[in-house]
Structure formats: C-alpha cells, structure tokens
Amino acid sequence: MSPSNSTGELTMKDKTAIAGVGSTPYYKRGESMPQMPMELAAKALLAACDDAGLTIDDIDGLALYSMGFDTSLFAQWLNIPELRFTALLSGGGGGAAGSVGLAAAAIVSGQATCVASIMTLQQAASRFGASFAPRGKPGAVYSAPPSPEGNFIQPSGLMGPGQMFAVLAQRHMYQYGTQREHFAEVAISTRANAIRRNTSLMKEPLTLDQYFDARMISEPLCLFDFCLECDGAVAVITVSAARAKDLKQKPVYVAASANGGAGRWGQAITWMGMPDEYFASSGHRTVAQRAYEMAGITAADVDVALLYDHFTPMVIMQLEDYGFCPIGEGGRFVADGNIRWPSGSIPVNTHGGNLSEAYIIGMTHVKEAVEQIRGTAVNQVEGAEVALATGGPASIPVSNLILHS
Amino acid sequence: MKGLTPESVINLTPNVWTEPFWAAAAEHRLVVPRCTSCGTHRMPPTPFCWRCRHQDVEWEEHDGRGTLYSFTVVRHAVIPDVRDALPLIAGIVELPNTEGCRLVGNIVDCEPEAVRIGLGVTTDWYDVREGETVPVFRLA
Numbered sequence: 001m002s003p004s005n006s007t008g009e010l011t012m013k014d015k016t017a018i019a020g021v022g023s024t025p026y027y028k029r030g031e032s033m034p035q036m037p038m039e040l041a042a043k044a045l046l047a048a049c050d051d052a053g054l055t056i057d058d059i060d061g062l063a064l065y066s067m068g069f070d071t072s073l074f075a076q077w078l079n080i081p082e083l084r085f086t087a088l089l090s091g092g093g094g095g096a097a098g099s100v101g102l103a104a105a106a107i108v109s110g111q112a113t114c115v116a117s118i119m120t121l122q123q124a125a126s127r128f129g130a131s132f133a134p135r136g137k138p139g140a141v142y143s144a145p146p147s148p149e150g151n152f153i154q155p156s157g158l159m160g161p162g163q164m165f166a167v168l169a170q171r172h173m174y175q176y177g178t179q180r181e182h183f184a185e186v187a188i189s190t191r192a193n194a195i196r197r198n199t200s201l202m203k204e205p206l207t208l209d210q211y212f213d214a215r216m217i218s219e220p221l222c223l224f225d226f227c228l229e230c231d232g233a234v235a236v237i238t239v240s241a242a243r244a245k246d247l248k249q250k251p252v253y254v255a256a257s258a259n260g261g262a263g264r265w266g267q268a269i270t271w272m273g274m275p276d277e278y279f280a281s282s283g284h285r286t287v288a289q290r291a292y293e294m295a296g297i298t299a300a301d302v303d304v305a306l307l308y309d310h311f312t313p314m315v316i317m318q319l320e321d322y323g324f325c326p327i328g329e330g331g332r333f334v335a336d337g338n339i340r341w342p343s344g345s346i347p348v349n350t351h352g353g354n355l356s357e358a359y360i361i362g363m364t365h366v367k368e369a370v371e372q373i374r375g376t377a378v379n380q381v382e383g384a385e386v387a388l389a390t391g392g393p394a395s396i397p398v399s400n401l402i403l404h405s
Numbered sequence: 406m407k408g409l410t411p412e413s414v415i416n417l418t419p420n421v422w423t424e425p426f427w428a429a430a431a432e433h434r435l436v437v438p439r440c441t442s443c444g445t446h447r448m449p450p451t452p453f454c455w456r457c458r459h460q461d462v463e464w465e466e467h468d469g470r471g472t473l474y475s476f477t478v479v480r481h482a483v484i485p486d487v488r489d490a491l492p493l494i495a496g497i498v499e500l501p502n503t504e505g506c507r508l509v510g511n512i513v514d515c516e517p518e519a520v521r522i523g524l525g526v527t528t529d530w531y532d533v534r535e536g537e538t539v540p541v542f543r544l545a
Contacts, residue, residue, distance in 0.1 A: 130483040134414050139484035148420040151427075152449040155531075155539040156509045157410040157479050157493035166477035167497055174475070174522040219478040219517070264455065272497050272509055273448065279475075 013294055016104040017244035017251035018403065020052025020237040021367045026201055026358030030124035032231035038070050041120035042078055044233035052237050053248030054114065059237070061085035061112030063103035065095025065391070065399075066361060069118065085112035089259055089399070094392025096308065096362025098399025101257025103238035113239065119363040120233035127229060132270060133159040153270055162226050162311055163218040164269035165393070169313035170220055172280035175328065178316065180220055182331030184211040186312035186348075187224040187355055189340050194352025197378045201228055202356040225312040227354035234363035236370070252373045252403050255386070256294035258287040259399035268395045281327075282317040282393040287400055292323075295386075295402045299323035302402075303384040304372045305339075305346055306365035309353040314393045315339075319348070322388065341379050350379040365389040366401060373405050406541065408513045411490050412533045422450045425464050430538045433530040435469045437503055438462035448506035456504075469528025470545070471498040474507060478517040492517055496542050498526055511541045519544060 024032070024043050032040060049055055056078050062071055064087070071086050085106040089095035096119065103115035126142035132154060133140035140159075144150065158164050172178050187206055194200035206224060214223040244251035264275055265283040278285060292298055299322055307318045316330035324346050325333035333339075339348035351357050351368035358364055369387035371377040377384075385405045392398030419427045422438075426449075429436040438450045442459035452460055476496040482488040494512040499505060512520060513529065525545035532538050 127483075133484045133486075134416055137414060137484050137486055139486075146416045146418045148418060148423045149449055151417050151419070151423065153509050155410055155415045155533070156495040156511055157487060157490070158477075158495045158509065159414070159487070160483045163477055163479055163483075163495065167475045167495070170477060170522065171475040216478070216480040218480060221477075271449070273505075273507055276505060 011294060012104045012108045013255055014253050015108050015241055016238050016254045017241050018100065018236055018254065018370050019239045019244045019247045019249060019251065020048040020054060021235070021370045022047025022049070022051050023234040023367060024232045026199060026360065027231040028201060029127070029229040029231060032122055033124060037068065037120045037122045038074055038077070040122065040231070040233035041069065041074060041118050041235070044120065044235035045116055045118060048116065048235040048237050051249065054237065057081055058114045059116055061103065061106050061115030063087055063099050063106060063115050063117045065089040065099040066092045066119065069120065085115060089397060091397045092394050093308070093310070093361045094394030094396070094398040095259060096391030096399065097366055097389040097401035098257055098259030098391055098397060100236055100238055100254065100366060100401050101259060101399065104254045104257060107238060107240055113243070115238050116235055117238065118233065118235040119361050121360055122231045123229045129160040129162060131161055149267065149271060153272065161269065162221060165311045165314060166218040166221045167272065168269070168280050169311070172313060172317065173220060175280055176331065178313070178331035182316060182335050183225050183312040184208055185334045186309070186315045186339070187211060190309065190349045190353045191356045193341055193350050193379050194356035197352055197357060200352045200357040201230065202352070221311060227310045227359045230359045232358055232360050234360050234367055236363065236366050250374050252370045252405070254401065255404045256291040256402040257400060258290040258294065259397040260287055261396040261398050262286050265396055268393070270395065280317065282314055282321045283398050284318055284321040284390065284393070284400070287398055288322045291400045291402050297386060297402070302346065302386050302388045304350060304381040304387045305348045306351070306369050306387065306389040307348055308362045308365060308390045308392055309349055309355050310359070312355070315348065317393070318390060342381065347381050350377060350381065362391045369401065369403050373403050406513045406531065408494055408511050408515065409490065409531055409541065410493060410511055411486055414486050415533045415537070415539065417537045422452055426450055429464070430530065430540060431536055433538065435467045435528050435540065436464040437467050437500065437506055439465045446503035446506045448503070448508065467500055471500045471508070471526055471528070473520070473522055473524045473526055474499040475522055476512065476520055494520055496526070498542055508540055510539060513541045513543060515544055
C-alpha cells in the first residue's frame with residue numbers, strides 16, 4: 001500500500017519538481033579564492049536559474065542545510081524581490097538531500113513557490129578533517145569548542161570525522177567480514193566514473209595497487225577512503241509540479257524525501273554510544289524506510305543511487321540500510337561489481353561522488369540525480385526513471401531524496 | 406605510559422552532570438551514573454535517563470574491566486599538536502552489566518598490531534594535569 005493511501009492528502013509525493021540545477025566549477029581546497037563563499041553561492045544560483053529558464057525575480061524561498069550560509073547578505077546582493085520562506089535543516093552535511101525535501105514542504109504548504117537549496121564551500125583554512133580538534137589550536141580553525149560531551153571522546157585522540165568513521169568501519173569488518181578490498185572497490189569504481197567527466201578534480205584511474213600503497217590515515221582507512229577537500233557551490237531550484245511542466249527542462253519530480261534518524265543514533269560518531277544493532281550502520285535505516293513508503297517503491301525500483309560518500313565504508317553501509325543488499329552483505333555486494341556503471345545492478349555515484357569528482361557536502365549528488373532523470377548525465381544509466389540521493393551518514397539528521405521522471 | 410594523546414589538546418569542561426565522573430577519575434576511580442528510578446546506566450552522564458526519562462542518578466563504582474568494542478589506529482595528524490604522539494590507538498570500550506555503556510580513550514603501552522575487537526581490557530588513568538585525569542585502557 002502506498003503512503004498516499006495511508007496518509008490521505010498529507011503527503012508531498014509528486015507535488016513538486018526540480019526545475020533547475022547549477023554549479024560553479026569545482027576547485028581544490030582554497031583555489032576558488034579570491035572569490036567569496038557567498039559569491040560562489042550566487043554564481044551557482046544564477047546558473048540554476050538559467051538552467052530552469054527562471055530569474056532571480058522568481059526565487060522566493062531558501063531551503064538550506066549545514067552552516068555558513070548568509071541569507072541576508074545573499075538576498076541583499078542579488079536583490080531577491082521577496083523571500084517568503086527561509087529555513088535551515090538542523091545538523092550538518094546529513095541534511096544535503098533533505099534540503100530539497102524542505103523546499104518541497106515549503107511549496108506544498110503554500111509558503112513559497114520557487115525555492116532554492118544551495119551549498120557553498122571554501123575549505124581554505126577551515127579543514128573539516130579537524131572538525132573536533134580543540135578550537136584555536138593550529139590547524140583547528142573549523143572546530144567545536146570543548147564541550148561536556150566532547151570530553152568523553154576527544155582525549156582519545158579522535159578529532160576528525162574520518163578517524164571516527166574508521167571506528168564504525170572497523171566494527172563492520174569485525175561483525176560482517178568486510179575487507180579493505182571492499183572499501184577499495186568503492187574508491188576505484190567511483191574514480192572510474194569521475195575520470196569520464198570534465199568537472200572532476202580527479203582525472204586519473206585508481207588501481208588496487210595504488211590503493212594499498214597509499215598511506216594510512218586512521219586504520220582501517222587509507223588516503224583513498226577519504227573524500228576530497230574542495231571549494232565550490234551547487235544550487236537546486238524546486239517548484240510545484242504544475243509549474244515545472246511549463247519551464248525549460250523536463251520536470252524531475254520529487255517522489256519522496258525524509259530527514260531525521262533514530263534518537264539513539266543521536267550524535268553518532270561524536271558519542272559512540274549507538275545501540276549495537278545499528279552501530280556499524282549509516283544511521284539511515286529509518287529515513288530509508290520512510291522515503292520508500294512515501295514514494296511507494298522499494299530498493300528494487302531504484303535505477304541509480306547517489307550515496308553520500310565522505311568515506312568509502314559508509315557507502316557500503318548505506319547500500320545495506322537502503323535495502324540494496326542484506327545487512328552485513330555490503331562488502332561482498334560491491335566486490336561482485338554491483339555498484340559499477342554501467343553494468344552493475346545498482347550503479348552508484350555515477351558523477352564521481354565526494355571521493356573523486358568534488359566534495360560540495362553532498363549537493364553534487366542531488367545535481368547528478370536530476371541529470372540522470374533528465375537523461376543528460378555524462379555516465380547515463382540507460383532508461384533511468386528513479387534516482388536516490390542521500391545526505392550523511394552524520395549525526396541526526398541524515399536525509400534522502402527520491403526523484404523520478 | 407606510551408600512546409597518550411598530548412595534554413595540550415585535552416581540556417576538560419565538566420558540567421553539573423559530568424563533574425562527579427571527573428572528580429572520581431581524578432582519584433583514579435571509575436564511576437558510572439545509574440538511574441535511581443529504573444536502574445539503567447548511562448554514559449556519558451546526561452540530564453535524562455534514555456529509558457525512563459527520569460533525571461536523578463546514583464554513582465556506581467565499576468572495576469573498569471571491559472571489552473574492546475571497536476578502535477582505530479590514528480596514523481595521520483589532523484593538527485600539528487598530535488604529530489609527535491602518533492600512532493595513537495583510540496579504543497571504544499564496552500563495560501559489562503551497564504546496558505552497553507561505552508568509554509572512549511587511548512589504548513596504552515601496546516603495539517597497534519596486537520589490538521583486536523573483543524579483547525578484554527582494564528582501565529588505567531592518565532593524569533593530564535592537576536585535577537584533570539582521563540581514562541585509558543590496557544589489553545588485559
């Protein structure tokens with residue numbers, strides 16, 4: 001039974017569509033300077049407007065996630081005639097795909113008609129790899145001040161997300177027999193997709209030997225298990241389904257979006273107290289189920305998956321949590337070639353992901369999902385009708401988005 | 406002890422809920438808060454019992470014997486302060502009979518190759534500075 005039956009009118013299924021996407025070029029960390037982060041954001045939105053056949057005068061809402069967006073300055077610079085909805089999903093990168101769900105919610109509830117979701121990033125001095133190091137220390141520009149909760153983690157030497165997710169990866173290996181070769185397959189297959197695209201920062205193939213020769217960062221994760229550190233911006237414009245039909249591009253309908261998580265997933269890697277049942281997971285099981293119910297589909301209906309890939313093991317755990325394979329089978333699932341484009345049963349990160357195209361905190365995944373459904377992707381999945389994009393693994397909220405033609 | 410996170414990056418900032426833990430730690434005693442209503446342990450100490458949402462706790466002594474739940478060997482310094490201390494082993498230790506309470510700290514005086522999930526550990530204490538002591542672990 002589809003949720004539109006069970007929840008009557010109270011669903012946003014298919015009531016909105018993505019009408020435009022745009023981005024700046026993607027840069028290695030710091031190389032976008034002297035442009036300012038909000039300047040990058042504006043360039044991405046102007047590109048998205050152009051893609052949609054809209055102008056800044058049409059924009060009346062901003063549905064955002066994570067930190068660093070200066071809404072007032074942005075509106076003032078671009079002379080947005082009237083903002084009617086400005087909202088930010090709580091949390092960090094976990095809100096990426098869910099920000100489009102927030103835009104859809106604004107439109108379905110009648111608060112705004114044309115809502116932009118934007119991420120802009122400039123990691124010149126603010127390197128996320130030291131996110132949980134003591135603020136003020138050399139190298140710890142972007143980091144949290146000491147907190148009573150952090151006191152129970154930081155003295156261990158865990159100071160960055162990669163070190164912390166390595167702990168989940170280690171547990172996954174112990175519980176399920178996952179191997180480093182499986183992490184390597186995520187890195188290598190994603191790189192193979194990236195090198196076919198001129199937007200990608202990584203342009204050379206990655207071999208298994210190179211993977212195993214790379215330096216260890218935090219065991220079991222080596223250099224190639226980590227995503228890139230980048231600058232750039234991506235914007236996505238959502239409108240009502242009816243309006244989308246009159247615009248320049250083929251509408252890409254929002255079938256579902258969910259954000260949140262189980263309460264005791266909680267702060268996740270910054271408390272390490274998650275129940276054993278889902279410690280070695282992506283934290284996505286609840287939002288996966290909700291999105292599938294809203295869209296009235298299952299994993300078998302998804303043609304292409306754009307899975308947030310800050311660290312390779314977390315792609316494997318999302319494949320499990322989204323039902324592409326049983327829990328614990330993700331490593332063997334990728335080893336069997338299932339995520340390869342174009343031959344795999346579920347091509348993953350056809351754009352090259354955070355790992356090899358660019359890390360713009362997950363918004364490149366939404367852009368790729370749109371291009372796959374339009375049929376214009378560089379690495380097009382033939383006949384793709386349903387695309388999944390995700391935000392996080394992260395602390396609550398994690399989020400997702402299901403798009404269809 | 407070998408394998409300690411440099412003291413320069415440790416800065417304890419207790420609040421009313423965590424202070425008893427750190428006060429006991431300074432005396433090299435491990436205590437775990439336990440809900441006075443339903444008996445559920447919770448770590449880190451928080452204002453509410455996650456099971457019954459009651460607030461009051463009693464502080465129960467624990468012998469510090471636990472099981473290594475997971476770990477990572479930190480090989481790369483994300484800030485210069487830790488460079489000379491590498492490799493660091495960060496361990497997640499589960500305490501038995503506490504409904505899954507975990508402590509996180511350095512595994513000390515140990516080669517990274519010897520560490521395995523499931524091994525037994527004992528708790529020891531790292532005196533960072535006067536009045537600030539944090540738990541560390543040894544393979545049993």
